[in-house]
Amino acid sequence: MSGSGNKGKTLVADRRYGGGGAKPPPKKPAAAKKSPAPRKRPPRKHGLIMGFILGILSMIWRVVWGIGWRVTAVVGLILFGAAFYFEQRLPQVSDLVDARARGSVTMLDRDGKVFAWRGxxxxxxxxxxxxxxxxxxxxxxxxxxxxxxxxxxxxxxxxxxxxxxxxxxxxxxxxxxxxxxxxxxxxxxxxxxxxxxxxxxxxxxxxxxxxxxxxxxxxxxxxxxxxxxxxxxxxxxxxxxxxxxxxxxxxxxxxxxxxxxxxxxxxxxxxxxxxxxxxxxxxxxxxxxxxxxxxxxxxxxxxxxxxxxxxxxxxxxxxxxxxxxxxxxxxxxxNAGGFFADWVMESGPAFLTKETTEDVIIRTTLDQKIQRDAEGALQFVFETKVQEGSKAQAAIVVMSADGAVRGMVGGRKIAAAGSFNRATQALRQTGSVFKPFVYAAALDLGYSPSDYVEDTPLTMRIPGSGPWTPENYDKKFKGMITLTQALAESRNIPAVRVSEAVGRDVVRQVAQQFGVKSDLAAGPALALGASESTLLEMTGAYAGILNGGSSVQPYGLVELKLQGDDTELIGQSGGIGERVISQNAAQLLTYMMTQVIQKGTGGRARLGDTPVAGKTGTTNASRDAWFIGFSAHYVVGVWMGYDDNTPLKGVTGGGLPAEIWHEVMARVHKGIPATPLPMIVPEPRLPPSAGASASSGDVGGVPQGQQYAPQPQQGGQPPAQGSDPIADALRDVLGTTSGLY
The missing domain is CATH 1.10.3810.10 (Biosynthetic peptidoglycan transglycosylase-like)
Known part of the structure; x- marks a missing residue:
């Protein structure tokens, strides 16, 4: 029995304590388990007020953040929508490269080189x-x-x-x-x-x-x-x-x-x-x-x-x-030809120039060398011969005998000068530079440069105005002088007598046909340049004398095409026109104008061996001073004056304008051989008072030259040698000597 009750049980205690069967000591009763002590809170870092503030800020931040990301999202959506809208409307890149609403005009000189742009x-x-x-x-x-x-x-x-x-x-x-x-x-x-x-x-x-x-x-x-x-x-x-x-x-x-x-x-x-x-x-x-x-x-x-x-x-x-x-x-x-380029822009139709929506190429008559020569000459004369600070202005036109403008200076680049082109836009009294047209009319009617005219006191009764008495610049009278001497010395009274003899209407017609388009005076002062004209018109009229008596329309545009197109849209619109006076008359007049430079008022314009002809001009009170003349190659016109018509001090056409003209011509003709002018030297004639006893040599300051028989025009007859044809013609026009004193 003793073994049967413990069989199968494990002797745990024996194994743990090693003693043979000794029992472990009794355990002490466990003490009652105590609950853990409560944790102590850390001491407060902020006071009550600060804590309240932080709480408010935290709340605000949460509100702002909540609103902010929503607003950002909405803005982002709007931005995306607007960008998408624009993206859908944007055209192809090729449709956006040309931003112009109008086109451009590129101008080429006579050699085909670019000299100016417009637009x-x-x-x-x-x-x-x-x-x-x-x-x-x-x-x-x-x-x-x-x-x-x-x-x-x-x-x-x-x-x-x-x-x-x-x-x-x-x-x-x-x-x-x-x-x-x-x-x-x-x-x-x-x-x-x-x-x-x-x-x-x-x-x-x-x-x-x-x-x-x-x-x-x-x-x-x-x-x-x-x-x-x-x-x-x-x-x-x-x-x-x-x-x-x-x-x-x-x-x-x-x-x-x-x-x-x-x-x-x-x-x-x-x-x-x-x-x-x-x-x-x-x-x-x-x-x-x-x-x-x-x-x-x-x-x-x-x-x-x-x-x-x-x-x-x-x-x-x-x-x-x-x-x-x-x-x-x-x-x-x-940067040449600014005034010239402006003038060319005005000469074409606006829809192909100033208002063009196409890119236009215009070939012009400009000669960049001549343009630089003209600009340099003007600057040189004003720097060396004009008082510093002068506000006087000047303009220059250079052209060929057919009216092709080779250079143009529309004014000096001074303060308040503006872009007004004094060569093409300023209407100024012409003064004595008009006189060649008086003699052109006479020569075309058969008079000779060797004919005589009286330089004696003259008073004319002008209907509605009373008596009018012209005076010479020097207040003197030279008696009986040739037409050549009268023009060379720019005598006023002989010019009036010749104008009255041939008829004012005839003089006016000749001037207008030569290109003087401005209204011309109706009275006898017409002969003295009382009318106004532009320098471009007058220079073009003188080109008609050089080319043998045919009218000239000044021009600068030769051809206008669209860029990339060979079809000519506009061609040359100017050039030589109809005959105004006979070639003989023009060549006789050229001779008379050479004497202006050789023996008269234009002596400062002489150009050495290069034959040149020209005429000075000064208006009342010296408000305008001119010199226009030509060689066999170029016609150059110069005007000088003030924009506000202030009189020039001590300046006449034979002074600074002639010097500017000479400087331009000297530069333009550098390297060009001297070329004779197309002119006829007239046979001298005896003065009316000399009779048969007069010398057959130099008469009236005109050298004897080749024989010339004047060809009557419009029914005129060559005046008889030894007569006073101008006085005879005046008597025919006026009927009697009444009105001539």
């Missing part, structure tokens, strides 16, 4: 792929160095611009705008608003409105810029920029500007030229090299520094660009 020229589309890499880099370095990394708007750039504006005392959006190139293109596109002539007074007003700043404009730029980045590639955006940007001097786009300033394509410009072109973006008119080359070069140096700083140019390349700054092309540097 806004567009040299053709240039792309970011084929433009010079230097130009592409210069634009990015100057306008938006992070262009290839942003999405159309640069928050960093805007923040920087605001900081700069505030630091300089301006409003946050005044001055620097922080605009990216994409935003600038958005402005150039006027945010998609097209030009409407009904809404804006002019294209300039439209563009000014497009460039205007302000908060709302900036806000609208953002979705439009995002839309452009969505629609176009970066190179597409640059292409639009390269073609639409205005770059001064009427050049729209970099291709037109490169051609205008450097005479090359925008894909050929070097780093210095690229920097100058990129510098124009800031202020096109101010930095245009045609206005101030040094200022443009200084601006270009700033751009070169930026290109070097941003790694587009090595140090050596940048130094070379600074050492060899961009220079204007020959055509741009001369």
């Amino acid at each position: 806004e020229t567009f040299g053709g589309m240039i792309t970011a792929e084929n433009v010079s890499k230097h130009l592409k880099n210069a634009v990015v370095a100057t306008e938006d160095k992070r262009f290839f990394h942003h999405f159309g708007v640069s928050p960093r750039g805007i923040a920087s611009a605001i900081r700069i504006n505030l630091a300089e005392g301006r409003g946050p959006l005044e001055g620097n705008g922080g605009s990216t190139i994409t935003q600038q293109v958005a402005k150039l596109l006027c945010l998609g608003v097209e030009y409407d002539a009904k809404q804006w007074k002019s294209e300039a007003a439209y563009e000014e409105d497009c460039r205007s700043g302000g908060v709302w404009r900036k806000v609208k730029e953002i979705p439009f810029s995002l839309a452009m980045e969505w629609k176009y590639s970066k190179d597409d955006i640059l292409t639009i920029y390269f073609n639409r940007a205005y770059l001064g001097a009427g050049a729209r786009g970099f291709e037109a500007a490169a051609q205008r300033y450097f005479g090359k394509s925008a894909n050929q410009v070097n780093p210095a030229e690229a920097a100058m072109l990129a510098g124009l973006l800031k202020a096109p008119s101010r930095y245009a090299p045609t206005n101030n080359l040094k200022r443009a070069q200084d601006r270009a140096n700033v751009i070169i520094g930026l290109m070097e700083e941003q790694g587009y140019l090595t140090r050596a390349e940048a130094d070379d660009a600074r050492a060899h700054p961009a220079q204007l092309s020959e055509a741009a540097q001369k």
Whole structure:
């Protein structure tokens, strides 16, 4: 029994304590389990008030955050919607490259070289792929160095611009705008608003409105810029920029500007030229090299520094660009023919010139060398022979015998001179430069330069005005003198007598047929140049004398075509017209006009061995002074005076105008062999009082020359030798000697 009750039980205690069957000591009753002591709260870091404030702020933050992310989401959706709207409306890039509402006019000289532009020229589309890499880099370095990394708007750039504006005392959006190139293109596109002539007074007003700043404009730029980045590639955006940007001097786009300033394509410009072109973006008119080359070069140096700083140019390349700054092309540097170009623009129809919507090419008669000669001559005389600070004006016209204008100076470039063309627009009294037409009428009727006229006191009774007594410039009388001497010394009384003898209507008709289109005086003062005319008209009339007596219509336009089209739309409209006086009369008159320079009032116009002819002219109180004359090659007219009709001091046609004329002619004829004038030297005649005893040599100051038999015109008869044909004719016109004292 003793073994059966414990069989199968494990002797745990034995194993644990190792004793043979000893029982473990009794356990002490466990103490009652105590609950854990409560934790002590950490001491408060903030007081009650601070805690309240923090609680309020926390609540506000939760409200702001809750509103903010919702507003942001809404704004994002609106921005996305606006950008999507604009993106759908944006056209193809090729439709955006030409920003002009009007076309341009490019003018070529007689040799086919460009000398002037009018309107806004567009040299053709240039792309970011084929433009010079230097130009592409210069634009990015100057306008938006992070262009290839942003999405159309640069928050960093805007923040920087605001900081700069505030630091300089301006409003946050005044001055620097922080605009990216994409935003600038958005402005150039006027945010998609097209030009409407009904809404804006002019294209300039439209563009000014497009460039205007302000908060709302900036806000609208953002979705439009995002839309452009969505629609176009970066190179597409640059292409639009390269073609639409205005770059001064009427050049729209970099291709037109490169051609205008450097005479090359925008894909050929070097780093210095690229920097100058990129510098124009800031202020096109101010930095245009045609206005101030040094200022443009200084601006270009700033751009070169930026290109070097941003790694587009090595140090050596940048130094070379600074050492060899961009220079204007020959055509741009001369900037010749401004007045001439304006006149040509007026000579064509407005829809093909001033208001053209096409690109027009006009070939003209201008000779750029002659133009420079005329401009240089005028400047030289005023610098060396005119008191410094003088406000007197002057104008010059140079033309060929057929009326082709080779050079034109419409006035001196002085303060308040304006663009008024004194060669074509100023109507001034002609004075004695009108007298050749009086003698032209007489010669055409059969009179000879050797005929005599009285230079004695003369008074005429003018119906409705009373007696009129003309005077000579020197207040003296020379008695019986030849027509040649009368013209050479610019005697007034003989000119009136001749005019009255042949008839005022005949004189008026001759002058008008030669091209003097202005209203001519009706009284006897017609012979003394009391009427007004322009320098261009008078010079053209003298060209008629040189060409043998045929009328001339001055012209500058030879041919007008559309760019890229070989069809001539307008051809030459001027040139030689109908005959006015006989060739013999014209060549006799030419001889008389040579004596003006050889023995008369035009001595300062002598041109060495080159035969020249001309006539001086001075009006009452010396308000106008003229000299017009010609060689066998060119006719040159010079006018001098004040715009407000202030009398000239000590100036006559034989003074400064003759000296300007001489200086122009000397420069124009440099290298041209002396060529005889087409003239006839008349046979001298005896004065009426000399009878048979008079010498057969020089008579009346006229050298004996070749034989000439006058050919009567319009029924006239050659005056008999030894008579006083002018006095006889006057008696025929007036009936008796009454009215002549």
